Amino acid sequence: xxxxxxxxxxxxxxxxxxxxxxxxxxxxxxxxxxxxxxxxxxxxxxxxxxxxxxxxxxxxxxxxxxxxxxxxxxxxxxxxxxxxxxxxxxxxxxxxxxxxxxxxxxxxxxxxxxxxxxxxxxxxxxxxxxxxxxxxxxxxxxxxxxxxxxxxxxxxxxxxxxxxxxxxxxxxxxxxxxxxxxxxxxxxxxxxxxxxxxxxxxxxxxxxxxxxxxxxxxxxxxxxxxxxxxxxxxxxx
Numbered sequence: 001x002x003x004x005x006x007x008x009x010x011x012x013x014x015x016x017x018x019x020x021x022x023x024x025x026x027x028x029x030x031x032x033x034x035x036x037x038x039x040x041x042x043x044x045x046x047x048x049x050x051x052x053x054x055x056x057x058x059x060x061x062x063x064x065x066x067x068x069x070x071x072x073x074x075x076x077x078x079x080x081x082x083x084x085x086x087x088x089x090x091x092x093x094x095x096x097x098x099x100x101x102x103x104x105x106x107x108x109x110x111x112x113x114x115x116x117x118x119x120x121x122x123x124x125x126x127x128x129x130x131x132x133x134x135x136x137x138x139x140x141x142x143x144x145x146x147x148x149x150x151x152x153x154x155x156x157x158x159x160x161x162x163x164x165x166x167x168x169x170x171x172x173x174x175x176x177x178x179x180x181x182x183x184x185x186x187x188x189x190x191x192x193x194x195x196x197x198x199x200x201x202x203x204x205x206x207x208x209x210x211x212x213x214x215x216x217x218x219x220x221x222x223x224x225x226x227x228x229x230x231x232x233x234x235x236x237x
Contacts, residue, residue, distance in 0.1 A: 031131025105153025
């Protein structure tokens with residue numbers, strides 16, 4: 001079995017997490033997973049949703065979108081924003097980031113993490129979560145630098161990766177060539193300490209076995225450990 005990219009089954013694509021790419025956002029990260037490029041920005045707002053008013057708690061939410069020419073053919077901007085897929089992905093990103101954020105640690109403020117897909121080649125949601133964490137952490141660093149908070153209100157890091165069964169073998173970090181023809185694919189969201197935040201798995205053809213699922217999870221753990229190292233490096237002073 002030879003992957004289209006020539007990578008080993010357990011190899012990530014070339015991953016770059018570039019910080020400070022937005023002049024105005026309190027936190028920003030350009031997450032590049034091979035040819036998939038997602039711009040993640042974190043914006044601080046001095047207000048919270050109505051259900052959190054006078055609670056003393058803040059909120060973290062996410063928005064996700066694909067730019068019109070992020071794919072081979074142009075995507076209609078309005079239809080993409082209104083699609084069920086878009087809604088599902090941005091909710092996933094928001095849930096993943098909140099899972100490691102202490103909402104009572106930064107006052108009644110909302111941080112909105114925008115994940116805009118500049119170029120898509122598979123794995124845009126996992127790149128959004130991985131880069132979104134870096135952008136969110138930077139936003140908290142900004143708040144700390146202006147004495148708005150005393151400490152970073154995060155309990156752990158969080159990252160995500162895709163795995164799949166391609167030509168009968170378990171492989172890590174699918175690009176579009178693999179994702180579009182995989183027998184099964186799954187997205188794994190783990191914390192840095194190994195906690196499971198969310199798993200999304202689908203058989204595209206025949207059902208897959210528990211042993212095959214466990215093989216995918218083992219690959220995901222390896223990949224997310226590597227992403228955690230890159231996240232720490234990106235956030236280092």
